[in-house]
Amino acid sequence: MHALIIGGGVAGPATAIALQKAGITSVVYEAYPSGADERGAFLSLFANGIDALKAIDAHEPVLERSFSGSRIEFTTSAGKQLATARLDRDVHGDLPGPRILKRADLCEALQGEAVRRGIRVERGKRLAFARRTPAGRIVATFEDGTMDVGDFLVGADGIHSVVRRSIDADAPAPRYTGEDVVCGYARKAPVLAPPETFRMIYGKRAFFAFLTTPGGDTWWFTNISGMDGSATALSRDWKRLALERVRADVDPATDLIEATGDDVIGIRVYEMASTPIWHAGSMIVVGDAAHPASPNAGHGAAMALEDSVLLAMCLRDLPDIPKAFGRYEQLRRERVERLVATSAQMRKRAIPAPLQRVLRDFMLPRLLKNGPRNAAPWLTRHHIDWHEKLAAQ
Numbered sequence: 399m400h401a402l403i404i405g406g407g408v409a410g411p412a413t414a415i416a417l418q419k420a421g422i423t424s425v426v427y428e429a430y431p432s433g434a435d436e437r438g439a440f441l442s443l444f445a446n447g448i449d450a451l452k453a454i455d456a457h458e459p460v461l462e463r464s465f466s467g468s469r470i471e472f473t474t475s476a477g478k479q480l481a482t483a484r485l486d487r488d489v490h491g492d493l494p495g496p497r498i499l500k501r502a503d504l505c506e507a508l509q510g511e512a513v514r515r516g517i518r519v520e521r522g523k524r525l526a527f528a529r530r531t532p533a534g535r536i537v538a539t540f541e542d543g544t545m546d547v548g549d550f551l552v553g554a555d556g557i558h559s560v561v562r563r564s565i566d567a568d569a570p571a572p573r574y575t576g577e578d579v580v581c582g583y584a585r586k587a588p589v590l591a592p593p594e595t596f597r598m599i600y601g602k603r604a605f606f607a608f609l610t611t612p613g614g615d616t617w618w619f620t621n622i623s624g625m626d627g628s629a630t631a632l633s634r635d636w637k638r639l640a641l642e643r644v645r646a647d648v649d650p651a652t653d654l655i656e657a658t659g660d661d662v663i664g665i666r667v668y669e670m671a672s673t674p675i676w677h678a679g680s681m682i683v684v685g686d687a688a689h690p691a692s693p694n695a696g697h698g699a700a701m702a703l704e705d706s707v708l709l710a711m712c713l714r715d716l717p718d719i720p721k722a723f724g725r726y727e728q729l730r731r732e733r734v735e736r737l738v739a740t741s742a743q744m745r746k747r748a749i750p751a752p753l754q755r756v757l758r759d760f761m762l763p764r765l766l767k768n769g770p771r772n773a774a775p776w777l778t779r780h781h782i783d784w785h786e787k788l789a790a791q
């Protein structure tokens with residue numbers, strides 16, 4: 399069997415690596431010509447994401463490019479510490495807690511690993527549409543007019559997936575949440591976070607988080623809501639917008655943002671409670687193409703990696719493509735939709751009303767008072783055993 403994989407982000411190269419381990423060849427098609435085109439945000443890869451990578455022996459290059467962010471501190475804008483927590487270790491306890499890295503570095507590590515294993519990764523190839531031949535194969539047509547044919551096609555093409563629409567022309571579009579995340583990378587910051595620690599500050603009008611890399615740079619992000627979502631809003635100065643939002647509210651956010659040069663980006667936040675149809679014939683969507691979640695729970699990439707491994711296992715163990723896709727959906731749908739819902743709730747709670755704020759500041763230390771605690775074990779303690787044989791159900 400031979401697969402066409404659309405998207406060279408997180409799920410695309412991970413799926414290619416997992417399929418190869420399952421004995422299936424593939425080629426990855428990525429729209430952007432080079433890795434530098436999309437700088438993107440930084441992210442935390444929790445234990446379940448590392449576990450999924452371990453299932454396909456692809457964790458080392460990601461560990462090499464990332465650093466540990468295993469402590470979290472919650473403070474108010476007045477500097478009052480609400481709580482601290484140690485985040486989970488991986489399910490086997492033999493790796494440090496969440497790993498922090500830029501999304502672009504994660505994609506590059508996975509693409510590099512795919513290429514090292516002999517998988518073809520084609521850049522600068524944007525899928526225009528895909529269709530099924532009468533014989534049941536899939537033809538992918540790219541915007542440059544070229545085509546390729548495979549036995550099946552995996553849409554790992556992210557939030558605004560073309561494959562999702564090729565599968566179901568009536569698929570709902572992802573919803574802009576009204577929020578944007580502004581991320582910045584400061585070289586010489588006036589304030590440093592303690593080693594391996596994510597400092598999260600709940601202000602009255604803004605939520606601000608930062609951490610310091612082992613090299614001494616400080617990475618930060620803040621959520622901005624209430625923009626109009628129009629194209630003009632996109633072109634505004636994100637740094638100025640972030641400053642306007644945090645000024646006179648969250649300390650030391652103003653100093654950190656002011657100390658940041660041009661390395662500031664803004665990203666629209668989309669989510670989709672449910673994608674009704676994940677597969678049709680020999681086409682399927684994985685990762686954000688199937689279940690875009692707001693980033694608040696910090697698990698979109700980890701879920702994309704879990705998807706990649708489980709899809710390959712289904713194709714390895716089930717007798718044909720429709721059965722494999724059906725089993726994959728059975729295994730994944732409930733979990734990923736729960737993530738989307740959880741993340742949406744977290745998003746709404748990030749900037750609470752004054753009364754809720756008092757309640758939160760009262761409850762948080764009590765919830766975390768027993769030391770190391772995992773607020774969402776169902777998310778992070780998810781283990782995939784590559785050797786488990788999957789049966790149809």
Ligand SMILES: Cc1cc2nc3c(=O)[nH]c(=O)nc-3n(C[C@H](O)[C@H](O)[C@H](O)COP(=O)(O)OP(=O)(O)OC[C@H]3O[C@@H](n4cnc5c(N)ncnc54)[C@H](O)[C@@H]3O)c2cc1C
Pocket residue numbers: 404405406407408409410427428429430439440441442443444447501523524525526554555556557558559560579665684685686687693695696697698699700701702
């Ligand atoms: C601000 C922010 C913070 C986040 N923080 C976290 C976090 O802490 N932890 C976490 O786990 N996740 C986090 N996420 C989510 C995470 O980045 C995504 O869930 C993850 O990248 C999804 O991977 P993917 O491969 O499905 O999609 P993507 O990473 O979006 O990759 C899709 C790829 O497909 C390509 N593509 C698109 N259309 C086409 C086409 N027509 N033809 C060819 N190629 C195409 C794109 O160029 C892209 O490279 C965050 C996201 C944001 C925005």
